[in-house]
Amino acid sequence: MDxxxxxxxxxxxxxLEIWITESMVNSWIIAGILILLALFVxxxxxxxxxxxxxxxxxxxxLVDTLDNFSESTMGKHGRKFSSFYxxxxxxxxxxNLSGLFLGPNWNPxxxxxVNFMRPPTADVAVTFxxxxxxxxxxxxxxxxxxxxxxxxxxxTEPMVLLTPLNIIGELANPVSLSFRLFGNILGGTIxxxxxxxxxWPALVGIPVVLHGYFDIFAGVLQSFxxxxxxxxxxxxxxx
Amino acid sequence: MDELTGKALILGMSxxxxxxxxxxxxxxxxxxxxxxGKATEAVGNNREHGGKPATLVMLxxxxxxxxxxxFSLVVAIVMLFANPLVTREGAFIVLGASALxxxxxxxxxxGPAIGQGYAAGKAAxxxxxxxxxxxxxxxxxxxxxxxxxxxxxxxxxIALILLFVNVWA
Numbered sequence: 001m002d003x004x005x006x007x008x009x010x011x012x013x014x015x016l017e018i019w020i021t022e023s024m025v026n027s028w029i030i031a032g033i034l035i036l037l038a039l040f041v042x043x044x045x046x047x048x049x050x051x052x053x054x055x056x057x058x059x060x061x062l063v064d065t066l067d068n069f070s071e072s073t074m075g076k077h078g079r080k081f082s083s084f085y086x087x088x089x090x091x092x093x094x095x096n097l098s099g100l101f102l103g104p105n106w107n108p109x110x111x112x113x114v115n116f117m118r119p120p121t122a123d124v125a126v127t128f129x130x131x132x133x134x135x136x137x138x139x140x141x142x143x144x145x146x147x148x149x150x151x152x153x154x155x156t157e158p159m160v161l162l163t164p165l166n167i168i169g170e171l172a173n174p175v176s177l178s179f180r181l182f183g184n185i186l187g188g189t190i191x192x193x194x195x196x197x198x199x200w201p202a203l204v205g206i207p208v209v210l211h212g213y214f215d216i217f218a219g220v221l222q223s224f225x226x227x228x229x230x231x232x233x234x235x236x237x238x239x
Numbered sequence: 240m241d242e243l244t245g246k247a248l249i250l251g252m253s254x255x256x257x258x259x260x261x262x263x264x265x266x267x268x269x270x271x272x273x274x275x276g277k278a279t280e281a282v283g284n285n286r287e288h289g290g291k292p293a294t295l296v297m298l299x300x301x302x303x304x305x306x307x308x309x310f311s312l313v314v315a316i317v318m319l320f321a322n323p324l325v326t327r328e329g330a331f332i333v334l335g336a337s338a339l340x341x342x343x344x345x346x347x348x349x350g351p352a353i354g355q356g357y358a359a360g361k362a363a364x365x366x367x368x369x370x371x372x373x374x375x376x377x378x379x380x381x382x383x384x385x386x387x388x389x390x391x392x393x394x395x396x397i398a399l400i401l402l403f404v405n406v407w408a
Binding site: 003072073172176179180183184186187190191194197213217221224225228229232 | 302303306309310312313316317320321375378381382385386388389392393395396
């Protein structure tokens with residue numbers, strides 16, 4: 001049983017070893033698919049119609065839903081951030097669901113050239129990078145909208161003695177944010193990996209239910225929660 | 240009777256650890272029971288309009304409250320079937336104690352699960368009273384439950400570090 005992140009290739013650049021891991025390759029694949037999809041939609045919608053039909057209808061519905069989501073969570077700041085958070089949401093959602101799709105195989109012990117992808121979000125490096133974006137956005141937009149002095153003064157609220165606790169609290173946010181996503185997706189990956197090692201009569205039908213809960217329910221819920229918490233952190237730092 | 244080898248010590252400690260981890264199951268049980276009770280109450284009070292939304296919200300909240308139980312299950316199953324400590328080099332007592340500690344850490348999952356279940360119950364109650372507010376109630380419930388999960392996540396981090404990372408190498 002092998003839940004570890006496989007290394008696709010080790011590059012040697014000027015004496016430095018650079019490891020290209022499975023998570024990196026899989027997230028490039030996901031990003032590539034999203035870019036191709038975006039270019040396809042763009043070429044289809046060169047001259048948008050007044051009354052939407054076909055693919056324009058679907059895309060407008062999607063964009064509208066995501067815009068409403070960020071506006072209702074972030075209030076008056078929502079509109080500005082909605083394109084970023086919509087992209088983040090779609091990326092995390094696809095990463096969480098990628099375990100259901102085939103991708104290149106990097107496991108040397110597995111005989112076939114293709115294998116089910118290991119979700120990139122089951123790698124703490126990926127989720128921590130996403131959480132760090134949120135952390136720097138929180139601090140950056142906080143300083144931008146409040147000014148440095150107000151931002152520093154807010155750190156000493158409600159009393160000066162609590163400043164270290166406030167700082168620890170700020171630093172703990174990206175940790176809990178990243179490990180929430182990582183833990184849930186990794187848990188699903190481990191359970192599914194262990195389940196597929198059972199003898200074959202157990203593998204008829206039941207995995208559908210398990211995938212439904214661990215991949216689809218947990219995947220959708222965790223991407224929703226990650227984006228919603230990130231929105232809440234940023235918009236509350238700006239007020 | 241076999242003699243006490245280092246590997247036997249690790250396996251024995253892992254067995255205790257796996258059992259201890261599952262104690263966390265108390266949490267989801269209490270929390271989901273509370274949510275179920277509140278949803279039942281909501282259905283009883285306002286079956287025509289609030290019954291279905293309250294049941295839906297209860298199921299969603301209870302599924303989130305299950306997370307801690309699943310984390311414990313993952314740690315216990317890893318210790319039983321894919322124990323990474325068995326093949327590791329190091330002092331056997333330390334490796335065995337790591338298994339025990341990983342199991343003990345997971346007991347923390349009780350707290351988040353009870354809290355999340357409480358939130359789910361209150362959300363079911365609110366939706367039963369005012370079914371039109373379902374989407375905003377669900378959103379607030381999920382946000383609060385996600386924050387309540389934090390300490391359980393910390394416990395999972397420590398348990399996974401104890402199992403997979405060679406801390407004292």
